[in-house]
Amino acid sequence: MNRRNTVIPGLLCLMLLSVGVAKADEALYQVKDGYKVDANTLQGFRTWRQAACDRCHGANQEGMVGPSLIDSLKILTKQQFKTTLIEGRPDKGMPIWGENKAVMDNLDNLYAYLKGRSDGAITKAHVQPMDQ
Amino acid sequence: MKLCKLTACLVGAALIAPVVAFADADLEKLMSNPANWAAQAGDNYNQRYSQLKQVTAANVNKLQVAWTFSTGVLRGHEGSPLVIGNMMYIHSAFPNNVFAYNLDTNEIVWKYAPRQDAAVIPQMCCDTVNRGLAYGDGKIILQQADTNLVALDAKTGKVVWSVKNGDPKLGAVNTNAPHVFKDKVITGISGGEWGVRGYIGAYDLASGKPVWRGYSVGPDSEMLIDPAKTTTWTDGKVAPVGADSSLKTWKGDQWKTGGGTTWGWYSYDKALNAMFYGSGNPSTWNPAQRPGDNKWSMTIWSRDVDTGKVNWVYQMTPYDEWDFDGINEMILSDIKVKGKDTKALTHFDRNGFGYTLDRTNGALLVAEKFDPAVNWATGVDMKSGRPMTVAKYSTARNGADVDTKGVCPAALGSKDEQPASFSPQTGLFYVPTNHVCMNYEPFKVEYTAGQPYVGATLSMFPAPKSSASQQEGTMGNFIAWDGGTGKIVWSKPEKFSVWSGALTTAGGVAFYGTLEGYLKAVNVKDGKELWKFKTPSGIIGNVFTYEHKGKQFVGVYSGIGGWAGIGMAAGLEKPTDGLGAVGGYAELKKYTDLGGSLTVFALGN
Numbered sequence: 001m002n003r004r005n006t007v008i009p010g011l012l013c014l015m016l017l018s019v020g021v022a023k024a025d026e027a028l029y030q031v032k033d034g035y036k037v038d039a040n041t042l043q044g045f046r047t048w049r050q051a052a053c054d055r056c057h058g059a060n061q062e063g064m065v066g067p068s069l070i071d072s073l074k075i076l077t078k079q080q081f082k083t084t085l086i087e088g089r090p091d092k093g094m095p096i097w098g099e100n101k102a103v104m105d106n107l108d109n110l111y112a113y114l115k116g117r118s119d120g121a122i123t124k125a126h127v128q129p130m131d132q
Numbered sequence: 133m134k135l136c137k138l139t140a141c142l143v144g145a146a147l148i149a150p151v152v153a154f155a156d157a158d159l160e161k162l163m164s165n166p167a168n169w170a171a172q173a174g175d176n177y178n179q180r181y182s183q184l185k186q187v188t189a190a191n192v193n194k195l196q197v198a199w200t201f202s203t204g205v206l207r208g209h210e211g212s213p214l215v216i217g218n219m220m221y222i223h224s225a226f227p228n229n230v231f232a233y234n235l236d237t238n239e240i241v242w243k244y245a246p247r248q249d250a251a252v253i254p255q256m257c258c259d260t261v262n263r264g265l266a267y268g269d270g271k272i273i274l275q276q277a278d279t280n281l282v283a284l285d286a287k288t289g290k291v292v293w294s295v296k297n298g299d300p301k302l303g304a305v306n307t308n309a310p311h312v313f314k315d316k317v318i319t320g321i322s323g324g325e326w327g328v329r330g331y332i333g334a335y336d337l338a339s340g341k342p343v344w345r346g347y348s349v350g351p352d353s354e355m356l357i358d359p360a361k362t363t364t365w366t367d368g369k370v371a372p373v374g375a376d377s378s379l380k381t382w383k384g385d386q387w388k389t390g391g392g393t394t395w396g397w398y399s400y401d402k403a404l405n406a407m408f409y410g411s412g413n414p415s416t417w418n419p420a421q422r423p424g425d426n427k428w429s430m431t432i433w434s435r436d437v438d439t440g441k442v443n444w445v446y447q448m449t450p451y452d453e454w455d456f457d458g459i460n461e462m463i464l465s466d467i468k469v470k471g472k473d474t475k476a477l478t479h480f481d482r483n484g485f486g487y488t489l490d491r492t493n494g495a496l497l498v499a500e501k502f503d504p505a506v507n508w509a510t511g512v513d514m515k516s517g518r519p520m521t522v523a524k525y526s527t528a529r530n531g532a533d534v535d536t537k538g539v540c541p542a543a544l545g546s547k548d549e550q551p552a553s554f555s556p557q558t559g560l561f562y563v564p565t566n567h568v569c570m571n572y573e574p575f576k577v578e579y580t581a582g583q584p585y586v587g588a589t590l591s592m593f594p595a596p597k598s599s600a601s602q603q604e605g606t607m608g609n610f611i612a613w614d615g616g617t618g619k620i621v622w623s624k625p626e627k628f629s630v631w632s633g634a635l636t637t638a639g640g641v642a643f644y645g646t647l648e649g650y651l652k653a654v655n656v657k658d659g660k661e662l663w664k665f666k667t668p669s670g671i672i673g674n675v676f677t678y679e680h681k682g683k684q685f686v687g688v689y690s691g692i693g694g695w696a697g698i699g700m701a702a703g704l705e706k707p708t709d710g711l712g713a714v715g716g717y718a719e720l721k722k723y724t725d726l727g728g729s730l731t732v733f734a735l736g737n
Binding site for chain 1: 249250251253254255259260325535573575577578580582583584586589590591
């Protein structure tokens with residue numbers, strides 16, 4: 001996978017295909033064909049992978065030892081989502097991510113990716129860059 | 133840490149030699165009496181075989197529930213209780229509660245409830261299991277998740293000593309059972325997915341003092357390898373490993389976060405004064421990041437129990453590309469191998485090969501697939517001892533960010549930690565197996581101390597049907613295996629992976645549990661199902677047996693969990709043609725839910 005996906009093709013795609021964004025004023029994520037996403041959302045996916053979230057929440061976010069994020073992201077506010085990551089829920093098995101720089105630097109991107117999955121706009125867990 | 137009061141220390145020191153000899157003989161005596169179940173495998177050979185024969189193939193269908201016990205914890209329950217005389221010692225998943233239960237009065241004599249930092253829970257890969265207790269020298273030994281190794285007075289439950297075995301802040305935690313060999317407590321470490329460098333450690337049974345620690349990877353001195361004396365199988369013979377046998381197979385400093393953890397079941401041969409165990413996967417799961425054979429990850433080890441010095445090593449999966457974690461148990465038996473009487477070591481690896489070695493010197497004798505579905509290698513080259521890998525299933529060759537499809541077995545192996553049994557009566561091994569394949573996509577990860585260091589995304593699905601007798605979509609088999617020839621004698625399909633430790637008895641019965649929650653009894657001769665009973669939850673515990681007041685009892689924990697139980701219900705992509713009934717694991721929800729209890733059976737009147 002090419003990591004050097006530039007912003008400009010992403011923006012072009014956005015203008016050509018404004019799809020997948022549910023009602024928000026600002027685009028939280030952009031998605032084409034269900035799995036081609038903007039650079040930030042892609043970064044969210046990579047963060048998800050690096051932090052090995054799939055080991056508890058499932059490769060498709062459908063829940064395993066940890067809850068389904070497809071469901072949870074319908075309930076949690078963005079702030080609650082962030083708090084859960086920063087503080088963790090250690091007794092339930094959710095790590096404290098507050099000290100993990102890669103996760104902390106990408107909270108918004110991670111939220112965008114998971115929200116897109118939860119909304120059903122991103123139809124495949126394994127996303128690709130839009131410019132490919 | 134409070135080791136002992138001064139007076140007790142002095143007394144201990146004065147008596148140390150005789151006490152130790154006595155402790156060793158004492159445990160041996162307890163294990164030789166089949167009324168007890170004094171070690172996790174019942175013995176030091178990891179045979180999980182009992183001489184008891186009140187329950188037989190003819191009457192096993194009359195088994196009834198005798199009593200039940202809830203551990204109060206609803207998570208995966210692995211391992212089994214211990215039975216010593218009229219006492220049973222029961223353990224739970226995290227927070228690792230221990231109960232001493234009087235079988236005469238049916239009362240809890242004491243309960244030990246450790247206080248552990250909940251922060252270790254997220255670090256425990258694949259559920260918060262604990263594989264059980266050990267007994268020795270009047271003490272119950274508990275290996276807590278937070279790496280504290282604790283000795284409890286078997287009579288009172290009071291802490292005799294406690295010692296820290298690792299640093300959970302770096303991802304090092306424990307799920308393994310401790311083992312008492314001779315005058316030592318042997319324990320390992322988990323955390324291969326956190327870049328923990330694996331080791332095995334010995335602690336003094338009397339005091340808890342560390343005696344030796346041998347790492348799986350790194351400099352010879354830290355592995356306790358003697359380049360001239362430690363041997364391995366190479367070029368058709370046993371030969372010294374030579375200097376820097378591990379360092380030479382890693383790039384730069386990568387061995388420092390190189391994995392090779394040790395969370396399986398260990399065995400001990402008194403005559404050789406040697407212990408045997410397996411080391412796990414190299415870290416990370418992305419092979420591109422760690423070129424080389426990554427020795428001695430994925431390796432069978434023989435060490436001297438007193439000094440930890442390595443007698444021999446045999447690496448099963450050099451340069452792992454699939455997470456075929458080599459920790460599964462080593463079963464010792466004296467059998468005919470290819471017609472010759474052999475002091476054998478038999479091991480069913482995650483990689484799908486059943487190995488038999490000469491345990492006196494590590495010579496490779498047999499290496500054959502114990503599930504016909506295995507496809508990542510065509511076989512093992514008996515001269516070099518290396519697997520003959522198949523290019524299209526090489527995740528390293530296909531590279532990072534490429535999904536290598538249809539690798540069999542899946543990362544959870546043709547068999548995971550669930551231990552097999554050996555019956556001296558039939559000379560066969562009885563093996564609980566998985567029949568699952570995977571897609572594996574490695575990706576680049578950065579190492580950060582104390583953070584996950586995984587580096588691959590997996591999806592798993594039932595193995596394709598590989599013979600006419602198999603049913604479509606089954607995910608497990610319970611098999612009988614001839615370790616002397618490397619052949620499957622019979623195979624009994626199961627809907628889900630068989631993730632429960634097997635037991636065989638002199639009554640001609642083999643027992644195992646299923647993920648749906650059934651405890652099953654089959655005939656050792658042909659695998660014919662003789663009896664089953666549905667327990668409160670899915671079974672990932674090991675079946676054990678004991679005798680009390682002249683009656684034979686058979687018991688097992690239920691409490692679904694572990695990688696198979698919960699992990700597999702998800703992670704499945706949409707059904708793909710030709711891959712069988714994908715979604716089978718999700719079906720587990722139709723049969724069972726969380727639990728944490730012990731069910732004990734005996735013959736009805």
